[in-house]
Amino acid sequence: MGTNEAIEALTSSLGQRVSRSKSDLEVHGASETHFAPMPPDAVVYPDCTAQVAEVMRICAAHRCPVIGWGTGTSLEGHALAARGGVTVDFRDMNRVLDIRADDMDVCVQPGVTREALNTELRATGLFFPVDPGANASLGGMAATRASGTTAVRYGTMRDHVLGLEVVTATGEVIRTGTRARKSSSGYDLTALFVGSEGTLGLITELTLRLHGQPEAIAAAVCAFDDVAGAVAATNDAIQLGLPMARIELLDRASVAAVNAYAGSDMPEVPHLLLEFHGTEAGVRETSETFGEVAAGHGGRDFEWATRPEDRSALWAMRHNAFYAILASRPGTRSLVTDACVPISRLSETIKATQEDFAHHNLTGPILGHVGDGNFHAVLLFDENDTEAVTRAHEAAHRLVERTLDMGGTATGEHGIGMGKMRYMAREHGGGWDMMGRIKHALDPDGIMNPGKLVPPTN
Amino acid sequence: MGTNEAIEALTSSLGQRVSRSKSDLEVHGASETHFAPMPPDAVVYPDCTAQVAEVMRICAAHRCPVIGWGTGTSLEGHALAARGGVTVDFRDMNRVLDIRADDMDVCVQPGVTREALNTELRATGLFFPVDPGANASLGGMAATRASGTTAVRYGTMRDHVLGLEVVTATGEVIRTGTRARKSSSGYDLTALFVGSEGTLGLITELTLRLHGQPEAIAAAVCAFDDVAGAVAATNDAIQLGLPMARIELLDRASVAAVNAYAGSDMPEVPHLLLEFHGTEAGVRETSETFGEVAAGHGGRDFEWATRPEDRSALWAMRHNAFYAILASRPGTRSLVTDACVPISRLSETIKATQEDFAHHNLTGPILGHVGDGNFHAVLLFDENDTEAVTRAHEAAHRLVERTLDMGGTATGEHGIGMGKMRYMAREHGGGWDMMGRIKHALDPDGIMNPGKLVPPTN
Numbered sequence: 024m025g026t027n028e029a030i031e032a033l034t035s036s037l038g039q040r041v042s043r044s045k046s047d048l049e050v051h052g053a054s055e056t057h058f059a060p061m062p063p064d065a066v067v068y069p070d071c072t073a074q075v076a077e078v079m080r081i082c083a084a085h086r087c088p089v090i091g092w093g094t095g096t097s098l099e100g101h102a103l104a105a106r107g108g109v110t111v112d113f114r115d116m117n118r119v120l121d122i123r124a125d126d127m128d129v130c131v132q133p134g135v136t137r138e139a140l141n142t143e144l145r146a147t148g149l150f151f152p153v154d155p156g157a158n159a160s161l162g163g164m165a166a167t168r169a170s171g172t173t174a175v176r177y178g179t180m181r182d183h184v185l186g187l188e189v190v191t192a193t194g195e196v197i198r199t200g201t202r203a204r205k206s207s208s209g210y211d212l213t214a215l216f217v218g219s220e221g222t223l224g225l226i227t228e229l230t231l232r233l234h235g236q237p238e239a240i241a242a243a244v245c246a247f248d249d250v251a252g253a254v255a256a257t258n259d260a261i262q263l264g265l266p267m268a269r270i271e272l273l274d275r276a277s278v279a280a281v282n283a284y285a286g287s288d289m290p291e292v293p294h295l296l297l298e299f300h301g302t303e304a305g306v307r308e309t310s311e312t313f314g315e316v317a318a319g320h321g322g323r324d325f326e327w328a329t330r331p332e333d334r335s336a337l338w339a340m341r342h343n344a345f346y347a348i349l350a351s352r353p354g355t356r357s358l359v360t361d362a363c364v365p366i367s368r369l370s371e372t373i374k375a376t377q378e379d380f381a382h383h384n385l386t387g388p389i390l391g392h393v394g395d396g397n398f399h400a401v402l403l404f405d406e407n408d409t410e411a412v413t414r415a416h417e418a419a420h421r422l423v424e425r426t427l428d429m430g431g432t433a434t435g436e437h438g439i440g441m442g443k444m445r446y447m448a449r450e451h452g453g454g455w456d457m458m459g460r461i462k463h464a465l466d467p468d469g470i471m472n473p474g475k476l477v478p479p480t481n
Numbered sequence: 482m483g484t485n486e487a488i489e490a491l492t493s494s495l496g497q498r499v500s501r502s503k504s505d506l507e508v509h510g511a512s513e514t515h516f517a518p519m520p521p522d523a524v525v526y527p528d529c530t531a532q533v534a535e536v537m538r539i540c541a542a543h544r545c546p547v548i549g550w551g552t553g554t555s556l557e558g559h560a561l562a563a564r565g566g567v568t569v570d571f572r573d574m575n576r577v578l579d580i581r582a583d584d585m586d587v588c589v590q591p592g593v594t595r596e597a598l599n600t601e602l603r604a605t606g607l608f609f610p611v612d613p614g615a616n617a618s619l620g621g622m623a624a625t626r627a628s629g630t631t632a633v634r635y636g637t638m639r640d641h642v643l644g645l646e647v648v649t650a651t652g653e654v655i656r657t658g659t660r661a662r663k664s665s666s667g668y669d670l671t672a673l674f675v676g677s678e679g680t681l682g683l684i685t686e687l688t689l690r691l692h693g694q695p696e697a698i699a700a701a702v703c704a705f706d707d708v709a710g711a712v713a714a715t716n717d718a719i720q721l722g723l724p725m726a727r728i729e730l731l732d733r734a735s736v737a738a739v740n741a742y743a744g745s746d747m748p749e750v751p752h753l754l755l756e757f758h759g760t761e762a763g764v765r766e767t768s769e770t771f772g773e774v775a776a777g778h779g780g781r782d783f784e785w786a787t788r789p790e791d792r793s794a795l796w797a798m799r800h801n802a803f804y805a806i807l808a809s810r811p812g813t814r815s816l817v818t819d820a821c822v823p824i825s826r827l828s829e830t831i832k833a834t835q836e837d838f839a840h841h842n843l844t845g846p847i848l849g850h851v852g853d854g855n856f857h858a859v860l861l862f863d864e865n866d867t868e869a870v871t872r873a874h875e876a877a878h879r880l881v882e883r884t885l886d887m888g889g890t891a892t893g894e895h896g897i898g899m900g901k902m903r904y905m906a907r908e909h910g911g912g913w914d915m916m917g918r919i920k921h922a923l924d925p926d927g928i929m930n931p932g933k934l935v936p937p938t939n
Contacts, residue, residue, distance in 0.1 A: 125716065125825035148720070179663050179670070182640070197911035203821040204853045205637050205892035207626040207676055208897060208908055209934055210725075210916045214639070214672030218665055235722040258583065262606070264693040266724075302770075308762055363661040367583035395662045405771075414770040432664035439666060450666055453655040457923065458668045464922035465915065476667055 026108055030065045030089035033109065036077055042066045051092055051110040054100045057358055057406075058441055063090060063104035070115040072188060072196060072227040079225065080194030082109055086468050092222040093163025094136060098359055101167060101220050105474030111225060113162055119143045120228070127233045128185055128202065134161020140231075149233040152177035152268075155436065156342060162226045167438035168218030172341070175261075175394030176268040176300065177234060179436065184217050192466035204286075215461075220438055221472040223465050228411035232452050237300035241310045242334035243327035245295045245317045248427060250274055250377075250389075252320040253293050254370040257393045259316045261366070265309050269298040271341055272391035272398065274377070277348060280388055281340055284347030290324065295393070296341050297327075297336070341390075348388045348401045355375025356406040357424050360387075360419050362426040363435025364395040372429055373398060378423050386416050397435035447478070484566055487545035488523045491567065494535055500524045504687045509550055512558040515816055515864075516899055521548060521562035528573040530646060530685040537683065540567055540651030544926050549679040551621025552594060556817055557898025559625060559678050563932030569683060571620055577601045578686070581615025585691045586643055586660065591620020591684050598689075607691040610635035610726075613894065614800060625896035626676030630799070631807040632851030633719075634726040634758065635692060642675050646686035649925035660688060673919075679930040681923050691910065695758035698726075699768045700792035701785035703753045703775045707883045708732055708734075708835075708847075710778040711751050712828040717774045718825070719923060723767050727756040729799055730836070730849035730856065735806060738846055738908055739798055742805030748782065753851070754799050755785075756792070791840045799848075806859045814864040818877050820884040821855040830887055831856060834880055844878050855893035897934050905936070 034041045052062025069075045082089045088108025095102060104110060113134035121130040124147050131140060138158045153164060155171035163169075165187070170179035177183075186200025199212035216223060233421050247253040253272055260267060271280065273294045282289055297313065299306040310327040317325055328334060350358055360418050364372045373389060380387045380400070391398030402419060404411040423433045423446055433446040435437075447455045455478055462469075462477040469480060492499045501523050505537060510520025527533045540547045546566025553560060571592035579588040582605045589598060598609050613622065613629035615865045621627075623645070627639035635641075644658025654930055657670035674681060683740060705711040731739065731752045740747055743765060755771065757764040768785040775783055786792060807815055822830045831847060838845045838858070849856030860877060862869040881891045881904055891897075891904040905913045913936055918933040920927075 123823070123825065124720075126823040127720065128823075168669070170663055170665075174663060178640075181663075181669065182636075191911070191915070195911050197518050198909075198914060199912055201890045201908070202888035203855075203890045203893065204825040205628055205632060205639075205821060205855065205893055207628075207819075207892045207894050207911070208901065209676070209905060210681075210919060211626070211639065211676055212909075212912050212915060215919075218667070219667055223668075235720055237722065262582075262585070262693055264695065268646070283579075302766060304766055305763060308760060361665075363663060364658040365581070365584045365586075366662070367581065381661045397661075397663065407675060430660035432659045432661045432666050433609045434665045434666050435661065435663055443666065447667060450659070451655075451657075451670075453649075453653050454657055454668070454670050457649070457655060460922040461668060461673075461919055469557040 025085035026064050029082050029085035029109065032081045032085070033067060033078060035064065036081065037067060037074060040068045040074065042323070049064060051112065052104060054103055055096060056098050056100065057356060058100035058103060061103035061105055063110040064107045066110045066112055068112050068115050072190065075111065075190045075225055075227050076194045076196055078109065078111055079190050079192065082470060083110035083193050083468065086470055088470050088473050089225070090472050091162070091166060093133065093160030093226050094158065096159045097163065097167060097440060098405050098437045099442035101438055101440035101475065105441065113160060116227065122147060124149060126202065128230055129233055130228060130230050131161055132228060133160060135161050137161060137164065144233065148236050150236050151231060152234055153180055153183055156345070161229055161231065163228055165217050165229055166219065170436040172269045172271055172392060174392060175270055176266060181214060181217050183232045184213055184229055185232055187213055187216055187226055189216055189224040190227055191224045191387040191470050200230065220440065220476050222462055222476045223471060226323060234384045239301060239303045239306045239308040239329060240334060241299045241327050241329045242337045243297040243310055243313065243325065244337060245322045245325040246290050247293045247295065248321045250293050250373050251370045252322065253295050254393055256295065256317040256320040256322050258366055259319070260313055261394060263316065265313055266301060267297055267298065267394060268300040269296070270394040271296045272393045273344060274389040276388035277337060277344055277390055280347040280351040281344055284350050285340055285343060287340060344390055345401065348403070352386060352403045354405070355403040358402040358415050358419055360400045360402065360422050361434045361437040362422055362431060364426055364429040364431030366396045368429040368431070369393060369396045372425060375425055376400060379418055379421055383414050383418055385414060387418070395435065396431070483543035484522050484545045487540050487543035487544040487567065490539045490543070491523065491525060491536060494539065495525060495532060498526045498532070509570065510562060512561055513554060514556050514558065515814060516558035516561060519561035519563055520569040522565045524568045525574050526570050530648065533569065533648045533683055533685050534654055536567065536569055537648050537650065540928060541651050541926065544928055546561070546928050546931050548930050549620070549624060549683050551591065551618030552616065553623060554615035554617045555621065555898060556895045557900035559896055559898035559933065561899060563899065567823060571618060574685065580605060582607060584660065586688055587691055588686060588688050589619055591618060592685060593617060593619050595622065602691065606694050608694050609689060610692055611638055611641055619687055620687065623684055623687055624674050624677065624679050628894040630727045630729055630850060632850060634724060634730055639672060639675050641690045642671055642687055643690055644688040645671055645674055645684055647674055647682040648685055649682045650929050658688065678898065678934050679933045680920055681929060697759060697761045697764045697787060698792060699757045699764040699785050699787045700770065700795045701755040701768055701783065702795060703780045703783040704748050705751045705753065706779045708751050708831050709778065709828045710752050712777040712851055714753065714775045714780055716824055717777070718771055719852060721770070721774065723771055724757065724759060725755055725852060726758040727754070729754045730851045732847040733801060734846035735802055735848055738805040738809040739802055742797055742808050743801060745798065754795060755828055777867045802848055803859065810844060810861045813861040816873050816877055818858045818860065818861040818880050819892045819895040820880055820889060821853060822884055822887040822889030826853045826887040826889070827851060827854045830883060833883055837876055837879055841872050841876055843872060845876070853893065855888065
């Protein structure tokens with residue numbers, strides 16, 4: 024591979040948009056979680072599609088690896104330069120290009136973050152609902168098929184990307200999808216690129232579906248004696264078709280961490296945090312119905328609120344839960360799991376996981392997007408204690424195996440990156456080889472984010 | 482290609498499941514619409530996945546074309562044997578394998594029809610909402626990425642297929658997706674096969690998402706002075722987030738046809754037919770709000786009903802509209818268009834289309850899934866009148882071009898088949914070549930439904 028030749032050519036073409044500074048390489052070689060640094064050989068900051076295409080043509084000519092970069096908030100090391108090469112940072116492609124309120128869609132560059140988009144949308148009466156917690160870039164969210172707390176109502180990135188502009192591995196610019204709401208025209212290339220983790224091309228523009236800001240929002244909180252009760256209440260509410268915009272589980276350990284962090288005084292038992300979107304009458308009806316459903320499964324202390332300040336307090340608690348958990352054991356590192364199972368198996372999966380952690384003397388508070396069957400255990404360990412690190416990784420491994428035994432997936436929303444490659448063969452069987460054939464057809468030299476997602480070719 | 486050798490080998494392996502009878506070949510060489518017959522050389526009726534895999538292995542060995550067949554209700558000639566070969570009819574793979582009410586999903590064989598599935602589901606409190614009108618097979622609906630009247634609320638097949646079992650072009654059996662509600666694990670192979678029209682593999686099992694039967698259903702009908710008012714009311718209702726389960730436009734000519742056919746007496750102006758699903762209070766609130774929204778755009782004679790018999794009468798009218806239109810000109814043939822545009826362009830697209838038909842002296846009543854921006858013109862012509870046939874096809878062509886000019890798609894829900902191939906290059910540009918590369922990677926000998934969807938290779 025001619026990485027150095029590629030970087031020389033890039034520098035002569037794009038000048039100061041190419042960086043080889045130590046700090047740039049360090050930032051782009053690090054991840055938010057437990058992976059060892061893997062810096063690229065250079066970072067490029069294009070500011071338009073034509074520049075991205077130029078980067079790709081140069082890198083393709085020299086067979087130099089190319090890695091896309093949004094905000095670096097991936098939890099699985101997606102954007103680490105496993106084979107070196109050039110990282111394309113979309114920082115400067117951060118424009119909201121076209122808000123089409125009548126069609127409830129928007130065209131954005133990949134570096135726009137979800138918070139920046141929602142700020143721009145505020146006056147339109149529309150919003151973009153996908154909320155993975157981090158203020159991630161929309162290009163990165165599409166590339167990892169992200170979701171988060173609102174998926175139970177609004178769906179994931181899969182449901183929100185109407186179309187893409189993509190620079191292919193050869194530097195060609197293509198468009199997938201149209202501005203129509205649905206289409207039966209040909210292979211769903213949009214869906215193929217959503218979740219492809221930069222291994223098939225670089226996303227340079229996204230057309231996203233928007234929703235009307237709800238007339239009324241109610242938030243609610245409900246305590247349960249055990250996780251099983253909380254999950255059973257969730258299931259019943261879903262079966263009833265209650266339109267819940269968010270339904271989040273905090274297990275006992277998470278509640279304890281939140282109390283300690285935020286000075287709150289929730290009873291130290293599992294809780295559901297909920298949000299309902301609709302009309303004034305609708306959210307009242309839904310909240311009350313949910314309260315009745317919850318009571319049938321031991322739910323108590325059910326409270327709901329429509330005042331913005333009360334709602335904000337509740338969701339600040341949820342959004343800070345991850346930091347609260349980290350703060351509960353100062354100086355520790357974390358490993359965040361991402362199991363997603365059929366909802367009928369959620370309760371037993373969480374129970375078995377908690378028992379496994381207890382048996383191995385591990386701390387791993389659990390947060391769950393329970394309406395989707397998705398939950399995260401935040402395993403805490405001292406990174407200098409090799410034995411503890413091993414125990415945490417082994418427990419995370421057993422959790423994935425348990426999840427696959429239950430008919431679930433190794434990753435509900437965080438993606439494969441470096442962290443879940445070892446499960447691809449088991450989860451997909453012959454489908455993984457099929458992914459490899461598709462990859463080879465679209466990126467024959469294997470320069471797009473090499474070392475990720477598809478079976479190794481050598 | 483060794484089609485005869487393949488059929489000999491199939492016959493010795495599968496015996497009476499292979500047919501070369503004239504009537505079988507005729508049935509499987511015909512389509513519901515205006516395409517010339519293209520019979521296969523044999524028809525196979527497998528009754529399990531292993532037999533489908535055996536068929537594929539034999540056909541692959543002899544490079545014999547293989548075409549999947551559900552109920553033959555495609556409108557674009559998807560299942561015509563353009564290059565001869567073997568048609569695999571899934572008639573005998575019609576079992577509902579596993580209803581998992583707790584997870585609100587179901588596992589079915591591809592030959593199960595949507596009505597058969599809903600009959601089996603009746604006692605569970607669940608239902609499968611995708612409704613293209615025809616009682617199509619679920620395998621066929623997945624293969625064409627079908628949708629229909631309920632897509633505005635529930636989405637299309639894309640949103641309902643959680644996973645698939647597929648027999649590949651080499652006879653390998655793979656599974657895509659899991660039973661989890663969402664996943665970020667690898668390329669979305671499920672989405673790639675949904676809408677692939679049998680060109681990448683044969684679907685032998687589907688895991689489908691279900692919904693709870695709504696507590697209450699209200700149907701409504703509303704008259705408008707013009708299509709623009711009906712579309713504007715639709716847009717406003719969508720912007721308000723009103724949960725409409727169906728919102729269907731009948732233009733003046735369609736209403737006239739329905740009146741004549743069913744003896745009804747709707748005013749001969751454009752109408753919206755609606756359905757709302759929810760709680761008793763919810764559907765009342767939604768119906769009343771919609772009435773107000775409609776009134777703001779000249780909507781009148783707004784009536785809504787929750788009694789099943791009233792609702793049934795309304796939807797029987799809509800479902801019979803196609804036959805009513807055909808009956809309005811006895812002895813004529815039809816050509817059904819399938820434009821889908823951004824909603825902001827729907828009104829002008831329909832208006833331009835009506836003007837074009839009038840200018841060319843064509844009869845083409847319009848029915849629309851207006852919540853999706855999708856509408857069908859049913860062009861009627863005497864098939865013995867060559868000049869009229871040409872005029873109808875030219876008008877349909879201009880409609881597609883107009884649709885693409887508006888940022889829409891050549892097909893909202895009917896698919897490509899034989900009918901829309903000529904628009905692939907314009908709609909997808911370089912993306913069409915990318916489809917061809919994917920096809921070649923998964924079916925290098927080009928035996929899966931050849932002549933369809935991807936660019937011709939010779």
